[in-house]
Ligand code: NZQ
């Protein structure tokens with residue numbers, strides 16, 4: 001096992017009615033930036049519940065954070081946060097709103113061009129504290145320090161990360177997810193699944209507990225994912241999807257083991273250039289990437305096949321093929337297509353995608369740093 005340090009500062013407030021716990025966790029003399037997306041919370045009643053919970057507390061609202069949050073929109077919110085001198089950001093929504101809140105938190109007291117935080121890893125001081133009310137289980141953003149920001153103008157989608165931005169608390173009320181359209185439930189389950197894979201499907205380092213945590217989350221997602229599509233208001237099903245997605249990327253399962261993240265980095269370019277939903281990009285890239293990296297990932301692919309999908313017959317090559325197919329079939333069973341052509345992206349677009357990877361410095365991806373531009377091209381061609 002590799003060395004690691006581990007701390008997760010996010011207090012999880014899980015279950016029905018937990019929103020009422022929020023006021024007690026805000027700073028004294030709180031002035032809260034209440035940040036949300038395109039209005040789903042106004043349709044499903046979450047907005048009213050938040051307003052009621054925050055009664056008597058000074059609140060400044062900022063609506064309109066879009067999926068794949070836009071730098072321009074977030075900078076508008078930064079200006080509002082500076083002018084109104086808020087001292088806390090409450091993000092109510094999915095990964096986009098929570099990621100957006102983290103960027104705003106980092107940018108508020110930053111002197112200079114805030115885009116440098118994303119492109120140059122510029123350091124920032126005194127970020128505002130963030131809290132999250134999650135409405136879409138998927139990204140794990142509610143209990144990690146990551147944020148991904150998009151800039152349409154330059155066709156870039158870039159991640160940054162800091163422990164200091166990790167939400168102080170996260171309300172996980174499964175009832176808040178009942179209103180999700182099927183497409184977003186599918187996205188969430190696939191995203192969480194791939195988060196686990198990025199931290200599991202590398203090479204063995206004698207970390208059996210991390211492996212079994214990871215396999216347990218994968219098995220749970222395979223079990224409850226399809227049920228969540230069929231039974232949108234089943235509390236227990238939604239609760240198990242929600243907790244699985246949080247556990248998939250709250251840092252725990254990735255401690256002491258190598259991590260990959262190449263599927264994500266290649267996927268980000270597909271969103272930046274073609275506007276595909278985040279999880280859709282992952283479902284396209286991962287099976288092809290497993291195929292191209294089958295030698296480097298051999299031991300773990302065989303382990304995934306046997307322990308998660310029950311594939312224990314045949315030669316190693318046959319079992320690897322069957323395991324890749326099982327992953328692909330799972331995505332398809334969640335109604336997420338796995339080829340570029342399913343989204344009318346022609347093979348001729350691959351040059352552009354590879355050029356964007358190069359521009360963003362994504363030239364040595366994966367746990368061995370061996371996914372260069374040629375390999376990325378091979379992966380995308382296989383996924384065409
Ligand atoms: O904008 P609103 O009105 O809120 O509607 C959203 C949005 O249209 C809707 N939605 C959310 N909760 C709902 C709901 N609709 C009905 N009922 C509800 N309860 O769903 C749509 C998608 O929301 P979004 O927040 O964009 O989805 P998701 O949570 O999948 O977040 C995706 C973003 O997170 C980033 C992705 O790159 C992408 O930008 N990621 C963040 C990560 C992290 N912070 O660790 C890791 C991930 O790998 C990912 O990269």
Ligand code: ZN
Nearest residue numbers: 139191195264
């Ligand atoms: Zn993801």
